[in-house]
Amino acid sequence: MARKLRVRVDHLLCVGNAMCETFAPNVFRLNEDRQSEAVDPAGDSEEKILEAAENCPMSAIIVEDAETGEQLFP
Amino acid sequence: MRKVVHGYFTPKSLEEWRPFVQRAVKHLLDETEKNGRMDVMRDLATPLPVLVIAEMMGVPEPDRPYIRELAEKLLYIGRGEHNRMPILTDGMKGMIEYVSPLVDERIVNPGDDFISVLASGEKAGVFTRHQVLVNTSLLLLAGHETTINLLCNGTLAFIRHPDQWARLKQDPAGAAKLATEECLRYDSPVKSIQRIASGDVEMRGKVLKKDDRVRWFISSADRDPDRFQNPETFDIERWPNQHVAFGSGIHHCLGATLARVEGQEVFKALAERFPGFRLDNESLEYQASITFRSLKSLPIHWQ
Numbered sequence: 001m002a003r004k005l006r007v008r009v010d011h012l013l014c015v016g017n018a019m020c021e022t023f024a025p026n027v028f029r030l031n032e033d034r035q036s037e038a039v040d041p042a043g044d045s046e047e048k049i050l051e052a053a054e055n056c057p058m059s060a061i062i063v064e065d066a067e068t069g070e071q072l073f074p
Numbered sequence: 075m076r077k078v079v080h081g082y083f084t085p086k087s088l089e090e091w092r093p094f095v096q097r098a099v100k101h102l103l104d105e106t107e108k109n110g111r112m113d114v115m116r117d118l119a120t121p122l123p124v125l126v127i128a129e130m131m132g133v134p135e136p137d138r139p140y141i142r143e144l145a146e147k148l149l150y151i152g153r154g155e156h157n158r159m160p161i162l163t164d165g166m167k168g169m170i171e172y173v174s175p176l177v178d179e180r181i182v183n184p185g186d187d188f189i190s191v192l193a194s195g196e197k198a199g200v201f202t203r204h205q206v207l208v209n210t211s212l213l214l215l216a217g218h219e220t221t222i223n224l225l226c227n228g229t230l231a232f233i234r235h236p237d238q239w240a241r242l243k244q245d246p247a248g249a250a251k252l253a254t255e256e257c258l259r260y261d262s263p264v265k266s267i268q269r270i271a272s273g274d275v276e277m278r279g280k281v282l283k284k285d286d287r288v289r290w291f292i293s294s295a296d297r298d299p300d301r302f303q304n305p306e307t308f309d310i311e312r313w314p315n316q317h318v319a320f321g322s323g324i325h326h327c328l329g330a331t332l333a334r335v336e337g338q339e340v341f342k343a344l345a346e347r348f349p350g351f352r353l354d355n356e357s358l359e360y361q362a363s364i365t366f367r368s369l370k371s372l373p374i375h376w377q
Contacts, residue, residue, distance in 0.1 A: 012314040034323060057328075
């Protein structure tokens, strides 16, 4: 059973580059302002979500373990 | 294609390049410090990005002066001179001829350099040889011109705003990050860029039609009073600072993080080393270009 994650996008940083959508298309979606939202933190595997976070050019994605609060990225 | 090259330019992988950038900056400043003066463009801003890119591309050390020569020719893309095209073409041809055998070699013996990354794309069938060569040339050019402008325009902004220079000097390592963002916003390296509408868009009651060509002005957006408080003020602690110096959306600059690392390390090193700068001459000249905000030179001195 995969652990539950909390995924957030810092909108003061997000530039709508959409790399996150490329890596984890079921988790991230651009909103009307073309900024990314984490719509479903369970939509893709942890591996894909972390890959999306690492590939964000602005390091705008924050990934935490939902239970322990441990920050997994950045 | 984005996926192949992108991994090389993530904030995490570029952090590994920071020590190299620091050494390169130190080396260039050691060379020039004893003279009591420098042309920021010639002695620092131009050689630094080429050194870094050449290292990233895995260009052998003895070939670097030649790469720098080619890069100089590629810079004519942003110039107003009417003989620019033959020089540019010459640089482009030279690059492709130079890189071609390197690609052959990296396909057989891949390393961890950028040419190997592109060559692996060719091997996997994602890139054609032509795309590998063109992307290598693009990297050399794109990672060059605009970074030069960031370094020169930023240094000039500090010379013109001694109060902000004093703030940077109080804590160069701590302040360099936000200061670099403000340099990017206040005097953006790229003034404007062209886009083609991929569909009809309505903006303020007017319609841009699909396939319309649009030139949008970064320098204007970065001083937008609806987006920034006191947009005309150079404030190195400005936060948030949602400038568009690197564009936005899917075409956001691939090399943004690299440019940031170079900017941060240069402004930090200048503030750590020098009390302050004076311009040799108050009248500065810019290249005649609608795209680039490029000084022709930036001669300065210090006590």
